[in-house]
Amino acid sequence: MDTYTTWFRDGIPAAVPPWKGYAAFNFVGGNIDPEMVAIDDLAEKAAAAMRKHGRAMAFYNMGDGPLGFGLLRDRVAERMNRTRGTNVTRDNVLITSGSGQGLDLLNQSMVGEGDTVIMEQHTYSAAATRLKKLGATILPAPLDSEGIDIDRLRQTLQALATKGVRPRFIFTIPTVQNPTGSILPLERRHQLIDLARNFGVPIIEDECYSELTFGVERPPSIYSLAPDVTIYVGSFSKTISPAIRLGYIIAAPEIVRQVAALKSDSGTSAMTQALVAEFLDDGYDSHIRRVSDALIHKLEVITAAVNREFGTSVEVERPTGGLFIWLTFPEGFDTRRLTAAADKQGIIFNAGADWSVGADAGLRNLRLCFAHLPEKVLEDGVAALAQVCFEEAGFPERGANSVRQ
Ligand SMILES: Cc1ncc(COP(=O)(O)O)c(C=O)c1O
Numbered sequence: 001m002d003t004y005t006t007w008f009r010d011g012i013p014a015a016v017p018p019w020k021g022y023a024a025f026n027f028v029g030g031n032i033d034p035e036m037v038a039i040d041d042l043a044e045k046a047a048a049a050m051r052k053h054g055r056a057m058a059f060y061n062m063g064d065g066p067l068g069f070g071l072l073r074d075r076v077a078e079r080m081n082r083t084r085g086t087n088v089t090r091d092n093v094l095i096t097s098g099s100g101q102g103l104d105l106l107n108q109s110m111v112g113e114g115d116t117v118i119m120e121q122h123t124y125s126a127a128a129t130r131l132k133k134l135g136a137t138i139l140p141a142p143l144d145s146e147g148i149d150i151d152r153l154r155q156t157l158q159a160l161a162t163k164g165v166r167p168r169f170i171f172t173i174p175t176v177q178n179p180t181g182s183i184l185p186l187e188r189r190h191q192l193i194d195l196a197r198n199f200g201v202p203i204i205e206d207e208c209y210s211e212l213t214f215g216v217e218r219p220p221s222i223y224s225l226a227p228d229v230t231i232y233v234g235s236f237s238k239t240i241s242p243a244i245r246l247g248y249i250i251a252a253p254e255i256v257r258q259v260a261a262l263k264s265d266s267g268t269s270a271m272t273q274a275l276v277a278e279f280l281d282d283g284y285d286s287h288i289r290r291v292s293d294a295l296i297h298k299l300e301v302i303t304a305a306v307n308r309e310f311g312t313s314v315e316v317e318r319p320t321g322g323l324f325i326w327l328t329f330p331e332g333f334d335t336r337r338l339t340a341a342a343d344k345q346g347i348i349f350n351a352g353a354d355w356s357v358g359a360d361a362g363l364r365n366l367r368l369c370f371a372h373l374p375e376k377v378l379e380d381g382v383a384a385l386a387q388v389c390f391e392e393a394g395f396p397e398r399g400a401n402s403v404r405q
Pocket of ligand 1: 099246
């Protein structure tokens with residue numbers, strides 16, 4: 001008998017390694033604070049969901065068709081209309097198993113080998129990886145501290161148009177950008193929409209972190225301003241739980257039904273859909289406020305630790321919300337230089353180059369997720385990272401301020 005490896009076709013990814021648990025100072029991923037999982041509320045809503053909707057679980061998709069549980073779609077639409085300025089109904093909503101599945105469905109239905117797509121220069125790495133796997137050419141939209149630099153995006157679109165290339169879409173995370181934490185101002189949203197209309201390129205708007213803002217106003221969603229050129233992707237991963245696997249796409253009904261045709265999982269979990277439908281009806285708003293307040297506190301802790309440990313050698317821009325800080329190291333430095341030595345000390349981080357598209361983008365950046373770690377671990381982890389940096393690169397200078405009790 002051949003080994004198992006011969007059972008698999010060529011060209012598939014390497015097997016996942018055996019799970020060894022998280023590193024001591026695990027700054028990667030988009031996990032949330034375990035203390036912020038709304039255990040009591042969710043337990044109560046799960047019981048209510050089962051009592052109210054249990055019989056519908058006898059049917060695939062709870063008998064509501066391939067777009068997902070109707071009541072959840074109503075409540076997602078209602079919430080979007082109330083908080084994100086849209087005017088949608090359940091017919092505009094496709095429920096997905098996490099927004100990652102939503103992105104996969106959009107990619108599969110919109111992008112083929114050799115197609116061009118535009119992504120923000122620093123972006124959600126898994127979104128870029130997925131598109132690369134499909135053989136897409138990814139062009140960066142340069143960013144500044146407020147998000148997409150519209151003039152430079154216009155130049156890119158013009159250059160492509162001259163060559164007869166029309167990108168399949170512009171992928172943007174405009175409200176609490178991952179990884180930079182910026183919010184695209186209203187005026188730029190309008191300018192982006194003008195570009196999308198003029199060049200005939202749809203916008204995919206990913207609002208994964210948008211509800212978790214730190215006391216700043218959010219402009220209306222791009223979808224609400226231009227439903228004719230926008231597809232919206234949302235998620236409950238960062239507000240309720242990443243493990244719950246629930247997200248949604250919002251778009252014109254004909255788009256939603258087209259994308260649903262590629263969803264081949266016989267429906268997203270009914271229990272999860274019913275549970276979240278109940279939570280949206282009662283408890284979700286106040287839950288989000290609690291989560292945001294807890295995140296602000298952790299942001300203060302990690303920012304103070306970075307300032308204390310790295311001094312002026314590293315810049316940290318305050319994010320408008322979300323789970324991450326994005327650090328900028330001195331000019332010419334590649335943060336991947338720290339990866340191996342950090343790993344040995346049990347410190348894992350996301351190097352900026354892996355969260356960027358385009359040559360040399362993000363080399364001097366580094367992303368730290370601060371949401372899931374206790375305060376003491378945040379402080380000790382940043383101190384340990386600064387020590388690794390000193391040993392590898394000679395900065396930040398070690399002095400009295402770096403000696404932790
Ligand atoms: C910008 C962005 N979009 C989408 C996702 C996918 O999230 P999920 O599939 O858990 O909804 C993530 C996860 O980190 C993300 O950061």
